[in-house]
Amino acid sequence: MKNYLLIIFLFCTSSTFAQKLTVSGKVTDPKGDVLPGATVLEKGTNNGVSSDAAGTYTITCRADNPVLVISFVGFQNAEIPVNGQTTINVTLENATELQEVNIVGSRNLNRSVTDSPSPIDLIDIKDVTTKTGQLDLNQLLQFAAPSFNSNRQTGSDGADHVDPATLRGLGPDQTLVLINGKRRHQSALINLFGTRGRGNTGTDLNAIPAAAIERIEILRDGAAAQYGSDAIAGVINIVLKTSANEFTGNINYGAYSAKYRFDDQKFDGGNFNINGNYGFRIGKGGFLNLTADYNYRGHTQRANVATNVEELSRREFGDPQVQNTSFYANSKIPVSPNAHVYVFGGLNLRKGDAYAWTRFADSPRNIPSLYPNGFDPIITSDITDGSVAAGIRGKWKGWDVDLGSVFGSNTFHYGVRNTLNTSLGPQSPTSFDAGGFQLQQNVTGLHFSRLFQETLQGLNIAFGAEFRSENYQIFAGEEASYRNYDPTRPGGSQGFPGYQPGDVVNEGRTNLGIYFDTEADITKAFMIGAALRFENYSDFGSTLNGKISSRLKLGNNFTVRGTVSTGFRAPSLAQIYFNSTFTNFVEGQPVEVLLSRNESPVTRKLGIPKLKQETSRNASLGFTGRFGSGFSLTVDGYYVKIQDRVVLTGAFTADDPDIGADLQELNVGQAQFFTNAVTTSTRGVDIILANGSAVGRGRLNTTLAANFNKLTVDEVKTNARLAGKEDTYFDLRERKFVEASAPPSKINLTLDYGLDRWNFVVRAVRFGEITLADYDYQLNVYKPRVTTDFSVGYKIAKNVNLIVGGSNIFNVYPNRFNPTLTESGGAWDPVQMGTNGAYWYGKLNLRF
Template sequence: MNTKLFFICCLLSATTFAQNLRGRITNEATGSPLPGVAIVLIGHQFGTTTNSDGDFSMKLGPGQYTLRFSSIGSETIERHVTIEAGENQRLNLALQISQTSLNEVTVVGSRNLNRSVTDSPAPIDLIDVRQVTSKTGQLDVNQLLQFVAPSFNSNRQTGSDGADHVDPASLRGLGPDQTLVLINGKRQHQSSLVTLFGTRGRGNTGTDLNTIPAAAIERIEILRDGAAAQYGSDAIAGVINIVLKTSTNQLNANVNYGAYQAKFRFDNQKFDGGNLNVNANYGWHIRETGFLNVTADFNQRQHTNRANTPGIDSTLQRRQFGDSKITNTSLYANAEIPLSDNTRMYAFGGLNSRKGDAYAWTRSADSPRNITSIYPDGFDPIITSAIVDKTFAAGVRTKINDWNVDFGNIFGSNRFDYGVKNTLNTSLGTSSPREFNAGGFQLQQNVTGLHFTRFFSNTLQGLNVAFGSEFRYEDYKIFAGEEASYKAYDVTRAAGSQGFPGFQPGNALTKSRINLGLYVDTEADLTKAFMIGAAARYENYSDFGSTLNGKLSSRLKISPSFLLRGTLSSGFRAPSLAQTYFNSTITNFVGGQAVQVQIAQNGSAITQALGVPPLKQETSVNASLGFTSHLGSGFTLTVDAYYVRIKDRVVLTGQFTDDLPAIAPELQKLNVSRVQFFTNAISTKTRGIDIVLAHHTLIGDGRLNTSLGMNFNSLDTIGVNTNAKLKPYKDLYFDLREYYFVKASAPPSKMNITVDYSINNWAFLLRVVRFGEVKLANWNYDAANLDIYRPKAATDLSISYRFTRQIGLSVGGSNIFNVYPDMHRADLTESGGAWDPVQMGFNGAYWFGKMNFKF
């Protein structure tokens, strides 16, 4: 069925039509063409942009239309056009350079305001969030991008402690902490969580994209290229820039509800995982050109349960296995106030509060960790979360002697408090409480930046120069839980709260560091066809020293419809404070049996005794080569191949035990029976290719937009870095399971085809996402018998109708054919269920309805 859909969609894409509205947009002052001008057909779900020569073309049926023309650095204007049957029209416009350009956000990947996305030397995805969220079932940013951007991957996890509450996400198969996230071009803080379990992001810290409500976002820009030399640490895989809404005098409100079709439930319940989302967005004018835009968002997601799957012994499975229950509340704002013709003050930020309940592993009735007088049938602990995330940025943009100047500060904080309920502390016996405060951690970040940009139009064919500095302060805390959550009151029995032992006073700490970054970024059009760019960045960290990185980029226009582009850069990522200082005692399940594991902080007595060196920065070499092409009427094609080699990647090791001869004396002396730690364990290389084919045309009185996106990706480990003491245990230092976890950060292929047809008040969306095969090693550690998740495809369908300009309705489904990954033995998987969190997830079909209101 899915193969047929791909074939039909490709045939529809191949239809070409002549364009009957053409034009060129130029700079009013200089007469030079303006690339990247956004042209929106007001009242319709369609738009285009000008190419590098300022040209655009559109196919419009007979009728009257209003078009809006807007560009970074220029005024926004509207024009009315009337198209007669069989008529061709040309519309040439000159846009006035506007000082209100200071309120725009430069497209990520280039600091040149005259550069368009298709004119960029690096591949960039622009995702119009308003268009995507109005037609699809995904409500949070991670899931939205998972099914829209082929190079982006994020899966919900279960039985993974904190990762059940914060979804890890990655670009191009690299780590979650190797992607830099910006909001309105400013560095966003990471989550305080370091992921310890689950198939994605193990040992990584990343940015929690779901703290930002989709209803507050105008567009998301994804730079699929190494950019550490431009934007700093973490940008090895690329950059995600989230641009907040700026609209005014319009109320947008949405009510969304959906639920999963439960194919696998022991109680035969047909639907679960109900998801309710309510949001509203409104903006006010401030003076003539200023604004204040505010978004409120409430999302409540219920549990799914896919335990007790058919054909698998129920005694080997968890009784509860599925998505966590999450209540997510957000308030975000974006504002700018004109202070003079050349100066504007800006501010943005928000508050996100999240409450979560996540399933932990089942403790059976006869488990030594159970007290039968309290739980005669055993118990299923619930790990709770209370996450508070804050962001606030403010600054001034002005113009001094033709230099655009931006001076601003952004502060961020993420606090994660653990709790455990429906549990007990076995060592307390029958007097044990059933609920505990287990402690947690917090990360705070403050970044102050001063940036200068200037475009010299009379130098060569155009020269853009940018330079600046950033000063960053980071603070990380671990705080202890209540005594009963960790203490052994009877040393012969298991200590602490079952499901998640609390942090102990010995784990508590407060650590900080500072960083200073200096950069220069230039782009020169040597001719109208040939551009080169160069960037360099110096950074100094108080905890590990200095690094200097560079980037070269180029773009060559072979013809008006074909452009070659490429980049070469070095990159770096400083170990996060959480990776450097995290320490705790956790309960892990190996082959279904509970074991206590100590995670030792780098530099502790344990890691020193084992000869583990201090953490150092990851370094990378990135290269990309590709082209963009206009293949005729309505077609665009981009192809970009990439290579990323990373040295000294930070990972969480396997578990070392006190019965290993070479290290037994050291561990026994320190009274440690099982330990793991963070270290620069491996070096990797990643090779891949991104392909995006898009087409738009008219069919009858409607408009058809079709796109095909593909990512092919291969990651290999090229070195394991051990010291002399641990060299005999190289296979444990980075074991078989960890190897496949790293490779599973992205499937080897991911394909996305979308067909979007709009006619009058109707809109139809069909999308098929094919996920490639994923292989994982289970607790058997048997390379000959891996858990293989064969390629699968998820099909989404939605129908939208606008009753009036103010009210619209969308109904549809995600994964409408109820496709699941392949099942495996629940007692051997990492998650303890029949599936690991791979591909499209394991919840099945999701059916939804959305009401939209505009006033």
């Protein structure tokens, strides 16, 4: 890394171009407040400056006919031809006013991200995708936002195909995802094995192609009182592209250095992506923007890491093979001077192959005549994810009104190949349809918002209602995938037994939410806001939650902000109704387990209560400051206490002295279930430092972003029948999984230097130490690691850009442990830094 920093230093000492025309001016917002730290660039070059504390700037232009591009986070960019002028004052319009898409965290259409009382990350996807190696959305955010974490899974059944993701180390189902401000449906998958967020459902972000996205807004604050259930940890709002008469396309390819393989192959996990985006204008101010995206990701092989042959528990271990095909559209159709219709949505088709645990040749689950050397079952997925939103938005008697509906569906269909049903003997098929599940959601909402500019310094009132219906289904696989035809032998398809007719469910519920949200600028410096939301669920009842927020500007350069709120999360339909009989591996040995739905005969017999909502108390306090012309600092501390968290218990066995007889009476050998068992507290701080300045003939943007996070399990509650069995109810291994949802620290340092046609990026990410427990309940300590990325971009032509680079270029891996004792069966359990080593790539970006 020292060599890369030396390159940047050499550029710093380079001479500047000859001066041609000097332009000065001031940058302000629509209220007349100055914008310190606004970026002023000469279009088509890396020549730029930042406005100072008074909002003023001075730039020396080099082109014959220069055009200035002025930008500031949360505002619409302005392009101004110089035309010989030496003084140009600029007023930037709020991005939300022009795009009519709320910046998450506020329903005031006149409030920018810098004006918000809550911390918000604004991520320009075009900038991230053209300068880094990651292609799917989870991994892009994993390395761009310190409070966001996502793990690639292996040996985790369905989670191998749908990456779980978290904010601030909370559960995947405790973050609400919006698209263009509308609630996104979750995945039908519930995470069960070898994964963070065990027992949780979540949203499949990788079903949304990055090529369709303009920006992502991450609200790092509890927002259940504003947006409803699931927003305990925060909100991710994905804003789709609105461009017209412009084509953008990308061709990407990369592969991993194959450090751990049986053979001599040097690279694996090849990742190919091609996408295109184009927009059409419709009437005055309307558009239709279309995206097509195809991504193929190959297997990686990391099984050959054991210290001796006896420790090798799996012959195939690594990333699954995945093919993603996506089509997305975003449109705005004017119907009158004051109203327009919007329609957006997309379809994602995914096929995956993931390695299951090896059945060796001498295993009682093998048929030697079919597999003389044993076999490695492959779990296949066929996932269809689609959504469509439509509505009308406009002005009515001074109010901004939005009436719309969004429908989403996620279907996950399992298959198993390279396998057998042992109880069928040598006649067994070697592939099976194993069934699956589906989740559908429809949300219809009516929203009103209005800014009373003459009241105080501005009073915004918003209110509305949403009606949501959900349906969850489990469908059975073919008979041979689950049936036992010979009681002396294991039955069902090895690797993943199919869902049985007794597992089939078709359940639904409805929800009505009503909210009131107000923000008042008492003075130009002091703002206070309040939100209240009532929700009624057809299956568990009503809840009322509130939020108070405030922001105080201490001059033009320093702002203090804070919030307090309560929150809730309704148990998902999958947590209430999911049930299955499956094979789990404990210390390499197969064990048959019943995962019993809530309010089943097993849970009733054991006195497990009906699932209820999780509740939270959130608080945040922070400040933002600007120092000099281009340096900014943001610090936000937070506290989140969650009661009655839904978890998946450990397995209770039929030989238990207290409840074993009850399980035997129900013909159950082992049983697990979902229950509100845990209270947790999370404390942390987010720190972001950013600086942009001219260096030599180019421009250097430096960002240091860090998240420090600590989650503690405060209490484990059992019922009267299971009192004293807390170590099974929520044991050490489960506790460590929850605590390791985020590393205690993640620090990201990025240096981005542009010079004429060249661009150089160096990024170092430090992942803090995390601790997991193996099947012997020994602690596996994953020491801190630093991954280093480097890329070089060159503008071949005005509309063509080539980037080559590497992620984790020093081939850093986590600590290694005994594969027979880890949850995944490999030398590592999935951790945030990844387990594949160095990744090398090339990208070609086109824009016409």
